[in-house]
Amino acid sequence: MTITLIAGARPNFMKIAPIIEAIQNQQKSGIDIQYRLVHTGQHYDKKMSHDFFEQLGIPEPDANLEAGGGSQAEQTANIMIRFEKELLENPTNLVLVVGDVTSTMACSIVAKKLNIKVAHVEAGIRSGDRSMPEEINRLVTDSITDYFFTTSEMANVNLRNNDISEEQIFFVGNTMIDTLLKQMPRFKAPKLWDANNLKSKNYFVLTLHRPANVDNETSFKQLMEEILVNTQGLPILFPVHPRTAKMLEKTGISSPNLILAEPMSYLEFNYLVKYAKAVITDSGGITEETTVMGVPCLTLRDNTERPETCTIGTNELIGTNPENIRPALEKLFKGEWKKGGIPELWDGKTADRIVQHLIELFIEQQQEV
The missing domain is CATH 3.40.50.2000 (Glycogen Phosphorylase B;)
Known part of the structure; x- marks a missing residue:
């Protein structure tokens, strides 16, 4: 099984880092699962990116599309053109996107046009404010995604309200918190x-x-x-x-x-x-x-x-x-601020759950063939 992982902006790498680690752990246990990390270049600063990758233990991307700059439309078009070439040259079983940046939407569209399955990590979240570019990215991505990995029950509800079947929704938690809990001692x-x-x-x-x-x-x-x-x-x-x-x-x-x-x-x-x-x-x-x-x-x-x-x-x-x-x-x-609690499954094990689900889904597909 081969997975293409997409990241375009700094927050994406916080969400991708634990998924890469979870894949590597499965590889060590003998599971045949490979990944290719694609940086779209939507946001890119060489020094910051190097420091960031080093701190989070992220390997250098297999490809950097260098598609940043320009207007929303120009950026989306550049990412789509370059990612289409990337997928044609490097076939994959699944494209995994995270979050809600332009790269998330653009790469999802390209993958589906090439009949490749798409998994969306952090699917189903909604602000209800369509003046935000991120909200449009979420809506478009979730309208064509195959597998929805969610951070909360509210996200599950949003997806159900859009007629997404229960078989496609996987409540797994928050990979951003995986990274936070792992890195906190550092x-x-x-x-x-x-x-x-x-x-x-x-x-x-x-x-x-x-x-x-x-x-x-x-x-x-x-x-x-x-x-x-x-x-x-x-x-x-x-x-x-x-x-x-x-x-x-x-x-x-x-x-x-x-x-x-x-x-x-x-x-x-x-x-x-x-x-x-x-x-x-x-x-x-x-x-x-x-x-x-x-x-x-x-x-x-x-x-x-x-x-x-x-x-x-x-x-x-x-x-x-x-x-x-x-x-x-x-x-x-006055000391009257609420204490708060931690949402369900925000426990540092989200990426493990995601990768396990992906392996099971791939096995099911192979059996159907």
């Missing part, structure tokens, strides 16, 4: 920890990158001002996304307790998250990590594709209205 403090005399539970981590929060100068400035005013002077660690950096420069926002940083390695960033008093973010993946690590999380979005981080975990949707920040932070400082 977390390390970045240089700015000592340089800024940081103390555990005595600072905030802030990440902002979504257009709704950072593209409008007025609303971005209001958000930042509310955060700065209501964090009681505690240090705010802000690894700055390129989109956000431009707006910070334009607005001239600064404060003695606002510590700007370049994007960090996985081990360094999650060290900061683990020991933060709270995280303020508009990311989706970070809300899963804060949930498992028991760190309060304030999400500056009006919706989420990961509702279990709110209903079970430590996350709360604050919305994009700057006026909502003060009451949320007051609640935090």
Whole structure:
């Protein structure tokens, strides 16, 4: 059995890493299962990628399509053209995609056009907000996927509501958490920890990158001002996304307790998250990590594709209205933030379950032939 694994952006590799390890473990036990790792190049920085692969124990990709850059349409087209050539030159039994980036959708379409089975890891999650490119990617991918590997019962419900059969749905857990739990003992403090005399539970981590929060100068400035005013002077660690950096420069926002940083390695960033008093973010993946690590999380979005981080975990949707920040932070400082729990099957063994299911599915197919 041969599986082609697709990754296009940094979060994808966190989800792919444990799957590669699970495949390698099956190989060691004598199972005939091979994989080919394809990096679409959707997001690529040579130095960061090298460090990232090394930290997570990911082998160098078998192919890099170098399809990044351009508009959404140009990027999608480039990935599809180059991935079609990749599949024709390197036949496979299955294409496995993860998450909800453009590469996930584009490679799924190419595979199905070539009559190759597709498995989607993190299938079924929905924000309900079609203005987000990721939501379109999820909807398109799940409309043509053959095997759906899900992180929550809510994702299962979403798929059933779209008439996906129970035989195609596999509730396995969250591979992002596999990586988190494996790497947690290796977390390390970045240089700015000592340089800024940081103390555990005595600072905030802030990440902002979504257009709704950072593209409008007025609303971005209001958000930042509310955060700065209501964090009681505690240090705010802000690894700055390129989109956000431009707006910070334009607005001239600064404060003695606002510590700007370049994007960090996985081990360094999650060290900061683990020991933060709270995280303020508009990311989706970070809300899963804060949930498992028991760190309060304030999400500056009006919706989420990961509702279990709110209903079970430590996350709360604050919305994009700057006026909502003060009451949320007051609640935090009063010690009234919910403790939260860990969703079912977020136990570090998700990738093993996925690979076992794939082996069983392949055996069934062979028997039918």
